[in-house]
Amino acid sequence: MKHYFNPMSRGVTTDWMLREMDVPHEQIIVDIAAGDNKSAEYRKINPMQKLPALVDGNTIVTEVAGICAYLADKFPEKGFAPDIGTAARGSYFRYLFVTGNTLEPAFSLAALGIEHPNPGSAGWGDMPRVLDTIEALTPDDSWALGEKFTTADVVFGGLLDFSTVFNWFEASPKVTAYIERIRSRPAYRETHGAFIDS
């Protein structure tokens, strides 16, 4: 399994996921500053020219949430995702998809001080709705799906953590406490050194 990433990119989250699950893999650092993600070779892996990407045999997986979900399903014995068909699986999907489809685009626009003129037609609504959603989905204690840490925390908690580093939103006390729990995980600390110190 090959993991294409850069420690100063969103790939830090998939790196963390691989470490949490202790999955053997080949680490391939792609230099974004040098434009290596735009090479013809890398564009065959991801035409979006984005990191991270995971190549497992003939299978290419891109998108942070996609890679994390793939790993959780590939190694079910590690217990990083609720079983298919359970109620918890629905909640799990909500965390995975709301993060990439809704929180990310809202943060990207907010970081530039841009507001969509029609929140009703934008899939991510607007920042007030996004902040209410983050507050509602953030656990008061433990983890997103309860006592057990899962991929939902890597994806959702990972984006909240990443976003506060870039000051994309102001975390409430509850969200700050959740991010602190995320940051106290050994696998997080092992994979986020360069990122947090930047």
Ligand SMILES: N[C@@H](CCC(=O)N[C@@H](CS)C(=O)NCC(=O)O)C(=O)O
């Ligand atoms: N939706 C993508 C976003 C990935 C992304 O934006 N990666 C950035 C680094 S944080 C990137 O590769 N940028 C290089 C470029 O677009 O040229 C995901 O979840 O993986």
